[in-house]
Amino acid sequence: MHxxxxxxxxxxxxxxxxxxxxxxxxxxxxxxDNGTVGIKPxxxxxxxxxxxxxxxxxxxxxxxxNYTDAPVxxxxxxxxxxxxxxxxxxFGPETADLSGVGSWVTLEAxxxxxxxxxxxxxxxxxxxxQATPPGDYAGGLIIQSPPVExxxxxxxxxxxxxxxxxxxxxxxYVNVAGKTVKALTHGAxxxxxxxxxxxxxxxxxxxGNTILHPTAxxxxxxxxxxxxxxxxxxxxxxxxxxxxxxxxxLVQAPLVHVGNADATIRSEAGNAYTGTTLIYAPWVPxxxxxxxxxxxxxGAWRAARFVRRARxxxxxxxxxxxxxxxxxxxxxxxxxxxxxxxxx
Numbered sequence: 001m002h003x004x005x006x007x008x009x010x011x012x013x014x015x016x017x018x019x020x021x022x023x024x025x026x027x028x029x030x031x032x033d034n035g036t037v038g039i040k041p042x043x044x045x046x047x048x049x050x051x052x053x054x055x056x057x058x059x060x061x062x063x064x065x066n067y068t069d070a071p072v073x074x075x076x077x078x079x080x081x082x083x084x085x086x087x088x089x090x091f092g093p094e095t096a097d098l099s100g101v102g103s104w105v106t107l108e109a110x111x112x113x114x115x116x117x118x119x120x121x122x123x124x125x126x127x128x129x130q131a132t133p134p135g136d137y138a139g140g141l142i143i144q145s146p147p148v149e150x151x152x153x154x155x156x157x158x159x160x161x162x163x164x165x166x167x168x169x170x171x172x173y174v175n176v177a178g179k180t181v182k183a184l185t186h187g188a189x190x191x192x193x194x195x196x197x198x199x200x201x202x203x204x205x206x207x208g209n210t211i212l213h214p215t216a217x218x219x220x221x222x223x224x225x226x227x228x229x230x231x232x233x234x235x236x237x238x239x240x241x242x243x244x245x246x247x248x249x250l251v252q253a254p255l256v257h258v259g260n261a262d263a264t265i266r267s268e269a270g271n272a273y274t275g276t277t278l279i280y281a282p283w284v285p286x287x288x289x290x291x292x293x294x295x296x297x298x299g300a301w302r303a304a305r306f307v308r309r310a311r312x313x314x315x316x317x318x319x320x321x322x323x324x325x326x327x328x329x330x331x332x333x334x335x336x337x338x339x340x341x342x343x344x
Contacts, residue, residue, distance in 0.1 A: 037072060037114070038065045039143050039170045042121065047171035048141075050126060054134075054176060057127035062141055062170055064122050066114035073113050074143040076122055078105035081138035081171065083242040087235020091140045091169045101139025101172050104128060112143070126174070134178020135209025135240055140169040173211075182269040183208035184238075189263050193280045198250040202232060202263055202274070205243040212238045214267040218248050222259010222278060232263075256281040 041048050042061040050058060066072050077094060080102040084090040092102065106125045114120045124141065150162035187203035206212050216232035232246040262275040 034166065034168055036066075036068050037074065037143060037145065037168060038067070039063065039122075039141065039168055040065075041170060047173060049173050049175075051175045051177065052126075052128045054128055054132045054178075055130040057125060059123065059125055062122045062124065063119050064112055064114055064143055065119045066116060069116050071113060071115045072145065073111055074145060075111050076107055077110060077142050077144070078102040078107065078124070078172075079140050079142055079169070081140055081239065083235070083237075083239055083244060085244075087233070087238070087244050089138070089171065089236055089239075091142060091167070094142070094144070101126075101137050101174055104174070105139065105141065105172070126172070128174070128176055132176050133209065134176050134180070136211045137174040137176065138211070138239055139172045139174070141172060142167055142169045144168075180210055181208040182210050182212065182267075184212055184214060184265070184267050184269040184272065186265055186272055186274060189261060189274045189276045191261060191276065191278060193253065196252055198253045198257075198278075198280070200230070200232070200248040200250070200261065200263075202246045202248075202265070203243065204238065204246060204265065206238045206240050208269060209240050210268065211240065212267045212269060214238055214246070214265060216246050216248075216263055216265045219262045219264075220250070220259065220278065221262075222257055225254050225257065238267075 040046070040063055042063050048060060048062075050060070052058060064074065064076075075094075078098070078101070079092040079094070080096065080098055080100045082090050082092055092098075096102075104126050106127070108123060112120055112122055122141070145166040147163045147165050150164060152159055152161040154160070183206070185205045185207050187205075189200065189202050191198055191200045193199075200218055202216055204214055204216075213235075215234045218230040218232065220228040220230070228250065230248045230250060232248040235244055235246075238244055258279050259277075260275055261278045262273065265272040265274070
């Protein structure tokens with residue numbers, strides 16, 4: 001029984017640990033220090049900023065710090081960078097295939113031992129392949145703590161343990177010399193109305209070779225409201241080749257709107273414009289109301305038609321009765337006239 005439970009426990013723990021690694025890939029890469037360990041450039045304040053020509057290489061150093069009272073052994077490895085769905089800078093997962101900056105970095109060792117309350121230098125070499133196109137590239141250098149074993153709990157007949165893996169990273173920005181291309185394309189401006197809010201979405205795509213910082217604003221016009229101005233949520237940055245959907249939200253929107261929505265997109269690539277019609281109403285209640293009005297109008301029309309027909313029928317009866325009386329009077333007159341002419 002215990003052996004069977006341990007086997008089930010091991011399987012569930014492994015799955016959870018892998019899941020944490022996957023979700024970690026989408027986490028923003030904002031901090032390089034979690035209060036226990038940290039990593040930073042030796043000669044820069046925040047991130048590595050490197051400019052090289054294709055085929056060139058550089059030696060650099062990162063500082064790994066241990067703020068705890070015990071030595072720690074940390075994994076060290078390079079990764080490529082990507083944009084998260086929210087537009088933040090994110091480190092790729094440890095298991096991802098490397099094709100950019102992560103593949104250009106060479107470390108002397110895959111782990112580092114940092115004594116308590118100490119700093120250790122981690123040297124690395126970054127080599128840009130000869131045929132690399134010009135432009136901006138991004139990646140990072142990661143330190144990863146050993147898994148922290150969580151508390152075992154039982155769900156039904158299954159024992160579950162959540163093990164936590166912590167990663168910290170320092171960004172590496174590389175500019176490869178050559179022609180700079182700043183280009184940003186966008187998709188269709190769309191909207192969705194739900195309750196008393198309208199959400200607008202605008203896809204953008206960095207088709208150039210430099211990092212861009214796009215922003216977008218939205219102007220609304222129409223009836224019955226006056227003009228309104230909204231700001232789309234701005235991403236931290238948009239890496240070359242990356243796509244992102246910008247969002248803006250109009251709260252306490254009017255119940256009915258007929259008009260237009262126009263967006264202006266600004267970035268280092270210049271300005272772009274797009275728009276769409278904005279027409280909405282509570283269609284189900286509106287349809288029921290229209291149907292009710294049609295029923296009322298139809299009933300009124302039928303009633304008016306019935307009244308008109310009744311009046312015509314009554315008028316016809318009156319004319320018939322009048323004609324009958326006139327005919328009877330004429331016959332009586334002729335009869336008296338014939339009797340007066342008869343011989344005695």
